[in-house]
Amino acid sequence: MKNTKNIITINNVTKIYDTQLALNKVSLSVNKGEIFGLLGPSGAGKTTMIKIFTGQLMESEGEVSILNCNPRNNKKEFLSKIGVLTDNCGLYERLSIYNNLKLFCSIYDVPFCKIDEILDCVGLLDEKKKLVKNLSKGMKQRVKLARVFLHEPEILFLDEPTSGLDPVNASYIHNILKKLNAKGTTIFLTTHNMEEADLLCDRIGFLVEGKLSLVDSPTKIKLKYTKSNVKLLMKNMDTHYVELNESGGEKILSLIKSKEISSIHSCEPTLGEVFLKVTGRDL
């Protein structure tokens, strides 16, 4: 059972860049121990939200409380409790993996003996002497992740952590995130990838043109949009859709008895289909 203490709370947050409205009265609470996924198309305001949460940007209006404090106050203490992975989290290309992490240990006051433990967790212990410039994109992303949780932050903010990675590397990152979450780390991530959100997140929210909607668990969201019928694949390769009511039940039973059904499937939509339905937009 997850602890339900709110760790992120924002109320009516609006962000306007000059004349561009990026966030429009967004309210949200994220519980301690949750993996929350913010989904939305390009330009929806996802990065803006992460920047506000991590004190890199100031909201134009509204209230922001992360770990019970304003991210722009007491910056040093706040930064020691969070880990942030964004597009501009660079690594030193000419240094080895180990020496990159050594540098970040010095910044965060983490003993060097922690490096091997972290590298083991991201599956890079045997590669620690390799120069970052010689790593694949997936390996670099794992080093960046290692860097952001080196100091054991309470919350990780990850802006598109698997963007541009192949499914094998993406799944490697998912497993690392699940391991960290199992140890109690709260994770707030943004993604364009509905499958990733479905697999990984306890709750998600759709952000479109700065407006947040449909905040719930992926299962509940899909159930809300599930049609009350099932798909029957017949042995003769025909497909039938049958309503889940009394007469539909009788029909299914009689087809089962006559051994004509090959398989029965629920008609649950994908998150992508729900997104399209709710927002009228594709990701």
Ligand SMILES: Nc1ncnc2c1ncn2[C@@H]1O[C@H](COP(=O)(O)OP(=O)(O)OP(=O)(O)O)[C@@H](O)[C@H]1O
């Ligand atoms: N520094 C800035 N100055 C002016 N407008 C900005 C600035 N940063 C972002 N914007 C605008 O704010 C809106 C939201 O941008 P943001 O980067 O938060 O979207 P996003 O959902 O993260 O997009 P992507 O998925 O492409 O990274 C966009 O219209 C963008 O052009």
